Amino acid sequence: MQDNAAQNNSARTIHLADYQPFTHCVDQVDLTFRLHPTATRVLAKLALSPNPARPGHQDLRLNGIDLRLISARLNGAVLDLIADETGLTVPATLLPEGPFTLETEVEIAPAQNTALEGLYMSNGLYCTQCEAEGFRKITFYPDRPDVMAPFRVRIESDLPVLLSNGNPTGGEWVDPWPKPAYLFALVAGDLIATSADFTTASGRAVKLNIWVRPGDETRTDYAMDALIRSMRWDETAYGREYDLDVFNIVAVDDFNMGAMENKGLNIFNAKYVLASPETATDDDYARIEAIIAHEYFHNWTGNRITCRDWFQLCLKEGLTVFRDQQFSGDMRSHAVKRIEDVLTLRARQFREDGGPLAHAVRPDSFVEINNFYTATVYEKGAEVIGMLKRLVGDDGYKQALDLYFDRHDGQAATIEDWLAVFADATGRDLAQFKRWYEQAGTPRVTVKEDWDGAGTFRLTLSQVNPPTPGQPVKDAKVIPVAVGLLNPNGGEVLETTVLELTNSEQVFEFNGLAARPVPSILRGFSAPVVLEHAVDPTTRAFLLAHDTDPFNKWESGRALAKEILARMVTEGAAPGADWLEAMTQVAGDDSLDPAFRALVLRLPGEDDMAQTLFAAGHVPDPAAIHAARKRLGLALAERLAPALPGLLAGTVVDGPYSPDAKAAGKRALRLALLSLQTRLDAGAAASALFAQADNMTDEGGALACLLEQGIGAEELARFEAKWHGDRLVMDKWFSLQVLHAAPEALAGVVNRLTARPDFDMKNPNRFRSVMGMLAANHAGFHHADGAGYRLLADWLIKLDPLNPQTAARMSTGFESWSRYDADRQGMIRGELARMAAAPGLSRNLGEMVGRMLG
Ligand code: 0A1
Numbered sequence: 001m002q003d004n005a006a007q008n009n010s011a012r013t014i015h016l017a018d019y020q021p022f023t024h025c026v027d028q029v030d031l032t033f034r035l036h037p038t039a040t041r042v043l044a045k046l047a048l049s050p051n052p053a054r055p056g057h058q059d060l061r062l063n064g065i066d067l068r069l070i071s072a073r074l075n076g077a078v079l080d081l082i083a084d085e086t087g088l089t090v091p092a093t094l095l096p097e098g099p100f101t102l103e104t105e106v107e108i109a110p111a112q113n114t115a116l117e118g119l120y121m122s123n124g125l126y127c128t129q130c131e132a133e134g135f136r137k138i139t140f141y142p143d144r145p146d147v148m149a150p151f152r153v154r155i156e157s158d159l160p161v162l163l164s165n166g167n168p169t170g171g172e173w174v175d176p177w178p179k180p181a182y183l184f185a186l187v188a189g190d191l192i193a194t195s196a197d198f199t200t201a202s203g204r205a206v207k208l209n210i211w212v213r214p215g216d217e218t219r220t221d222y223a224m225d226a227l228i229r230s231m232r233w234d235e236t237a238y239g240r241e242y243d244l245d246v247f248n249i250v251a252v253d254d255f256n257m258g259a260m261e262n263k264g265l266n267i268f269n270a271k272y273v274l275a276s277p278e279t280a281t282d283d284d285y286a287r288i289e290a291i292i293a294h295e296y297f298h299n300w301t302g303n304r305i306t307c308r309d310w311f312q313l314c315l316k317e318g319l320t321v322f323r324d325q326q327f328s329g330d331m332r333s334h335a336v337k338r339i340e341d342v343l344t345l346r347a348r349q350f351r352e353d354g355g356p357l358a359h360a361v362r363p364d365s366f367v368e369i370n371n372f373y374t375a376t377v378y379e380k381g382a383e384v385i386g387m388l389k390r391l392v393g394d395d396g397y398k399q400a401l402d403l404y405f406d407r408h409d410g411q412a413a414t415i416e417d418w419l420a421v422f423a424d425a426t427g428r429d430l431a432q433f434k435r436w437y438e439q440a441g442t443p444r445v446t447v448k449e450d451w452d453g454a455g456t457f458r459l460t461l462s463q464v465n466p467p468t469p470g471q472p473v474k475d476a477k478v479i480p481v482a483v484g485l486l487n488p489n490g491g492e493v494l495e496t497t498v499l500e501l502t503n504s505e506q507v508f509e510f511n512g513l514a515a516r517p518v519p520s521i522l523r524g525f526s527a528p529v530v531l532e533h534a535v536d537p538t539t540r541a542f543l544l545a546h547d548t549d550p551f552n553k554w555e556s557g558r559a560l561a562k563e564i565l566a567r568m569v570t571e572g573a574a575p576g577a578d579w580l581e582a583m584t585q586v587a588g589d590d591s592l593d594p595a596f597r598a599l600v601l602r603l604p605g606e607d608d609m610a611q612t613l614f615a616a617g618h619v620p621d622p623a624a625i626h627a628a629r630k631r632l633g634l635a636l637a638e639r640l641a642p643a644l645p646g647l648l649a650g651t652v653v654d655g656p657y658s659p660d661a662k663a664a665g666k667r668a669l670r671l672a673l674l675s676l677q678t679r680l681d682a683g684a685a686a687s688a689l690f691a692q693a694d695n696m697t698d699e700g701g702a703l704a705c706l707l708e709q710g711i712g713a714e715e716l717a718r719f720e721a722k723w724h725g726d727r728l729v730m731d732k733w734f735s736l737q738v739l740h741a742a743p744e745a746l747a748g749v750v751n752r753l754t755a756r757p758d759f760d761m762k763n764p765n766r767f768r769s770v771m772g773m774l775a776a777n778h779a780g781f782h783h784a785d786g787a788g789y790r791l792l793a794d795w796l797i798k799l800d801p802l803n804p805q806t807a808a809r810m811s812t813g814f815e816s817w818s819r820y821d822a823d824r825q826g827m828i829r830g831e832l833a834r835m836a837a838a839p840g841l842s843r844n845l846g847e848m849v850g851r852m853l854g
């Protein structure tokens with residue numbers, strides 16, 4: 001009954017071009033669950049009819065994996081059918097011409113389901129994960145998103161809390177909204193709810209419940225507050241109301257991803273629900289707010305309007321990420337949120353786009369859909385919508401979205417449908433824009449300036465779209481480039497204006513200028529591109545001081561830091577004076593938002609530097625990058641030394657802890673300064689903060705400052721003694737040690753941690769705390785002895801038979817192999833080949849490894 005990886009290893013490629021509607025319509029689904037850890041019975045009664053979109057008398061093919069078929073009946077008469085490895089076929093010869101009912105009974109074993117897909121058990125709790133294709137591990141069904149049906153669910157069990165989708169009615173859960181099977185959910189167990197009442201704009205009373213294990217109910221207030229704010233925001237910003245009488249959220253300990261938007265019953269990784277000041281950091285609070293909002297927003301963008309097929313995944317994910325980013329910006333600071341989003345985009349999506357796993361926002365083929373829940377589909381998908389909004393304007397965007405909800409409510413839609421509403425609402429031709437969905441790779445935009453000395457300034461913009469796997473040649477895209485012009489005194493002479501780059505090269509002219517302006521290009525990061533613009537350090541420092549666009553103000557400091565680091569690595573240069581001076585100014589400028597100052601003071605990451613150096617034609621040396629970054633941090637600390645105590649004193653937050661953006665920004669600045677101070681005082685200030693901290697931001701942040709400098713063993717032990725009973729906090733304890741281990745010590749640290757009894761590889765959070773951080777510790781993972789590569793491969797091979805989804809996700813640690821020198825390339829390819837040859841390799845990990853090997 002257990003997922004047999006070898007069995008599923010039939011690597012069949014699915015193509016978008018082969019799409020066909022399903023042969024039948026499902027008019028009603030009735031499910032009965034008799035729960036048992038190793039012998040759950042699932043009775044499914046499906047009301048079916050031939051689909052007019054597929055004329056002819058067709059066989060009925062239902063998906064089903066690891067199901068023991070007990071019985072099947074057609075219109076009440078017993079059928080003698082045998083299921084194969086992937087499903088069940090009822091031949092057309094047995095089917096009537098019109099509507100009919102099919103009843104099946106199957107047995108499954110949730111307690112043995114370590115893949116966490118389908119129905120499984122987590123710490124005594126029954127729960128489900130059906131996206132993308134998990135429902136077929138629960139019952140025989142057309143498990144595809146374009147088959148939408150109303151569901152009724154009955155759960156038979158002695159457990160106190162029994163939940164499914166929709167409204168509880170007469171001992172059943174009834175969901176009136178037709179939905180695809182991937183949005184089905186069931187939860188059963190010993191749970192406690194925190195509840196609240198919400199009334200929608202049109203007066204519907206909704207009961208909100210957040211269900212957690214007994215003892216955790218003290219940590220649900222923030223999630224509830226975020227949910228209520230999300231519901232209100234969707235009403236005011238998009239005119240979208242909630243559409244059931246109850247909205248349930250459940251926190252589970254074992255979950256492959258962040259959370260899941262099942263209709264009326266969102267299931268969350270506990271990490272993104274539970275928060276208290278003592279156990280969660282400011283970043284945790286911000287992520288909880290964003291993910292609660294994301295899942296809630298899916299109710300319209302994903303559930304009411306879903307995807308025709310999995311190639312259209314970005315239709316729901318790109319749009320929902322875009323909406324949660326707008327929400328977080330409204331709740332906090334748009335400037336800070338934009339900078340953080342771009343940092344993530346570059347770290348994850350640009351990295352993906354520049355390597356063997358590059359794929360289009362809407363891919364046109366896949367082997368395993370679970371491998372396409374990627375930064376490209378999610379984050380680049382959101383960027384594409386941001387560009388669309390910029391091109392059609394705020395009003396055009398609003399009209400298009402209203403039309404989208406009107407036209408496609410209750411449907412399973414496509415990217416063509418999405419673009420058509422924009423074309424119809426605004427009259428704009430989007431044929432060229434569609435390339436953003438179809439072509440992988442990060443465009444490079446080059447800028448050249450020309451000043452004629454007589455009032456005319458010209459910008460020549462050109463674009464190059466680099467080749468990616470399977471897409472050697474590309475056409476020019478439409479790229480919105482937001483620009484502003486500053487005069488030499490720092491005043492703005494041209495407000496933000498969007499230039500539309502549609503050809504491979506175009507000239508844009510600005511007339512009537514009194515003096516040569518300083519251009520601020522790609523304001524707000526108006527397109528997901530790499531900008532190549534030769535700017536001298538003095539001008540970068542000028543823009544850092546004067547740009548009115550907060551994103552570009554930050555970006556100037558960032559570019560300066562990266563250029564200096566690059567020269568330190570490649571030429572052995574000293575830390576640049578312009579940058580040190582500029583950082584001193586920013587650190588002491590109380591007129592700037594502390595959160596913004598913290599972002600400016602944060603040094604570029606080592607993986608980011610490797611990416612940047614590689615793009616500039618160098619072979620990145622991880623050890624040299626690590627050493628240079630250390631030197632740069634020390635130089636900045638020494639430069640700021642006289643001011644640091646005063647600056648640190650200025651960041652003390654008075655009063656009890658509050659997770660709001662203002663207080664969090666101050667704490668972020670304090671930790672950025674503390675990281676510098678710790679380079680000078682042997683950890684005195686960080687130890688003091690650690691000892692007196694009353695919240696996890698300070699406690700964990702101070703510990704990180706110490707570990708970063710190779711000290712803090714005593715604090716680490718105190719942290720463990722205090723928190724050993726708390727799974728989520730102990731995940732941080734694991735992560736911090738791995739992330740901050742010295743390069744040569746990393747393998748030893750990982751081996752020590754994985755030998756502990758509380759390293760439970762079946763728990764994805766714990767596995768990621770160690771293995772995710774192993775790959776994130778750039779200099780350690782890429783240490784020349786290859787121990788990091790071997791360790792990650794060993795553990796992926798061990799995890800794959802238990803949880804192929806998480807093993808496949810974590811394999812992206814290897815995706816950037818082609819940047820490095822021949823020795824490292826050889827070692828990584830050797831590990832990839834070793835994984836490829838592992839007996840019984842899953843389709844998930846098999847596809848990833850195959851794509852990385854090329
Ligand atoms: N749709 C969810 C993410 C999700 C995707 C796949 C999963 O299992 C394979 C689980 C969750 C979201 O966007 O939040």
Ligand code: ZN
Nearest residue numbers: 294298317320
């Ligand atoms: Zn989503």
